[in-house]
Amino acid sequence: MNLLNLLLLLSLLTVVLLYWQGKQRYAGWLGVMAYAIQLSVLIALWDKMPIASSFSITVLDNVLRWEMTGLGWFFAIITVGAALFSSWFTAGEWGAAQKDIRLQHVALAVNVLAMLILLSSGDFLSLFIGWELVSWASYLIMTHPGGKAADAAFRYLIYAMSGAMAILAGLILIYVQVGSLEYAVFWNALPNLSKSVLWALVLLLGGGFSVKMAIMPFHLWQADAYAETPGANAAFVSAIAARMGLFALALILLKPIGVDRLIGMEIPFTFLDAHGLLIWLAALTAIIPTYIALQQSDARLLLAWHGIGQGGLMLLGILIATPMGVAGGLMHVFNYATYQAALFLAVTAVMYRTGTTDLDRLGGLIVKMPLTYVAMLMGIIGLAGLPPMNGFVSKWLMYKALLDEEMPLLLIAASISTLGTILSVYKLIHNVFLGQLRKEHYEIKEAPWTMTVPMLALASIGFITGFMPGLVLELVDKAQIALGFAAVPHHLGGVIWPNGGLNMLWVTGIFLYGVGIGAIIFFLGNRRFITHQWDNYAGGHFLSSDIRYNYTHNFYPGVMRVIGPWFRGSIVHLEQGLTNLAQVLASVFHSFYRLSYTPFYLLVVTVFALAWMV
Structure with a gap:
């Protein structure tokens, strides 16, 4: 068993372990140890990348493979590290106060597993499977508290399903044009693809991955969904979950298609290109x-x-x-x-x-x-x-x-x-x-x-x-x-560049020197007298606890007067229009599912499967 197999197995066992022991007070510490072990395996991969898993699956003549490259490894380090600190936070009083702590632990572990599967994908089909696993794992971690969290998670799900359909359409287009879902075959065939095909791939794959990244105009779901995620799990999803979209964009658009091809894809009647x-x-x-x-x-x-x-x-x-x-x-x-x-x-x-x-x-x-x-x-x-x-x-x-x-x-x-x-x-x-x-x-x-x-x-x-x-x-x-x-030439303190580098050792040293001088002046200055906030006065009037003399509402009235009308006149209307469109589409899909019946779905799936095989 190589290290990548071990990493994925350990992540799966973490899910099982936390489901089994998730209600115990020490469950958080079990999570910390499990993620620490996974992190140590990732560190052991330092000089062994790219590394391929010995496990593969053949689906309709397409081999699903998993391989960890330096890009996936970088995101995996952040993913497991964020999970470790989130689990640590829940290991004490916070976890003891939660009624659904086992579900929180399991949801976190499932997200880590799904992200590792995505980050080690070795072909387009395994990438799509990993992408879907991450989407549903994210829905699980967001929705389980119910109430506002469930509403926000459902809004996310609408966006995620739309993005997934765009990605699937892009993968079908790749298969039709190239005849394979292997990364290498696609990259080799890129010079022979027309601009119209490239534009379709950029729009479908770029748009689909941008949904997870919450790039405008696909950003409306994220703030409420992440804010309503309970406790330390909110720290995890905010730290790394949306970055799965950045990983996919870099992997599919930046590396194979490249900036030169994107610059050559001009948008008619505008000064812009892709x-x-x-x-x-x-x-x-x-x-x-x-x-x-x-x-x-x-x-x-x-x-x-x-x-x-x-x-x-x-x-x-x-x-x-x-x-x-x-x-x-x-x-x-x-x-x-x-x-x-x-x-x-x-x-x-x-x-x-x-x-x-x-x-x-x-x-x-x-x-x-x-x-x-x-x-x-x-x-x-x-x-x-x-x-x-x-x-x-x-x-x-x-x-x-x-x-x-x-x-x-x-x-x-x-x-x-x-x-x-x-x-x-x-x-x-x-x-x-x-x-x-x-x-x-x-x-x-x-x-x-x-x-x-x-x-x-x-x-x-x-x-x-x-x-x-x-x-x-x-x-x-x-x-x-x-x-x-x-790689950018660098040293411990920063970067080395011909026309201007950065040395944070000097910058931080000067900063701390200034702080030290200020501290000396403060402590050697006049003696301080600590006055209770309610033993005070303002404008000749004594203050008491029932008087609010520090107001926080409408904190930047001047700034809001400048940008407020613009937001209300443009952005709010745009966002409301997109929200209404999403609600209409959701109602259509909901009505479709209510009025249809199971044999019809089976027929549709069978027809698509036969068309794929033929």
Whole structure:
């Protein structure tokens, strides 16, 4: 049994183990150990890729194979790592308080297994099977709490089924044109395919995979679905689930078809080509959901909308299609997973103690939950792309690639996205931890150590890989080479480039030097007098607990006056139209299923099967 077989077997056994022991208090620790073992197997694969599984299946003369390349391995490392920290978070008080904890554990393990099957797919048919397994596993992890979560998950399912049908149509087109579903056969036949066929493949496969990625205009399902996913599982799906779409887009569009062919596929009567269309959709996805996040009053929705925007930024980096741009996009996948998981876990800890994630009902929690505050502070610095956290490095790589490729408009778009991120993450930490502590929260305590340690560990990874980004770039090299791009020359502290490199050892050292000087001035200055927030006055009037002197609602009225009418006049109408269209299609399909009967379905399936074989 080789290591890939062992990895998939261990993942399957994890599902069985957690189903068997999922109700026990120690189930979370079993998950941590199981994912740690899987992670160790992945690390052992470091110098053994590509590695093929010895297991295969023949279906209608097509051999289903599984093979782990550097690209799939990179995403698998993030997947299993995110599962490990999510399981760790549920191993203590959080898990003990859940009524459906076994289902949460099993849903997480099923998602990891499905993602590993997808990431190790060795042909188009195994890719599609893995894709469908991931879609249904995602539905399971989202829907089981019921209520709003089930509604949001059903909306996701409509999008996922539509995307799957587009992908299936693309695969049928490949089989008709090429006569095989093998990757290598398709790649060799690409030069002989017409532009019309290539356009059909880009639209069908690109559109289908973009649904999972939540690229505009297929983004409406994700925020509610991820925000309503319970507890630590929300951290997992937000960290990595949507990135399965990025993996598939890179594998199918970027590697075989290539940017040169995409640039040659011009759109009539426009200044755009296929590459320009995709990269500007990525840029718009980086901007618009970010400013929708700015308007949210729920912490989970704010972070979930940012997840959509950051996904657009990742795709933008990869579509620059230079070694530095691809490195920045891939590195951002890793960096985003660390700080987004830490942020979702921090918000979950706040909800565990206060019972709410409503930003208008929180505030002042820094004095009660200082460790959770530190985790969120480090997380928002990473999300905003500021030093010394790792998010700064990956964004710097993408900005540098845009400058080198002379793409000023896309650079401006990425900068606008970052500005919106900075504004909204400050709103998040201010409304949760700063300002006035509400009277009903005066007696709460810090989250238990089983919850604070994993979120602080994730935040620490974000700092360490920001201070020493060469650690992550070693992982990125594997994926980049698998995509056919040269690795970016780098050292422990950053990258080496002829016209300007980056050394985070110096950047972080200067940053910490400034912080140290500030700390010295603070502690050697005048003596502080700590005054209780209710033993205070403003405007000559004494304040009491019934007076709210720190308001959080409508946090950026000036910004909202500028962008609000534009959102209401354009984006909201567009989104409402797409929502209505999805509802109409759902009603049609629902009526079809209600009015039809089983023999009819069997007849349809039989006809399609005979047509396929003939």
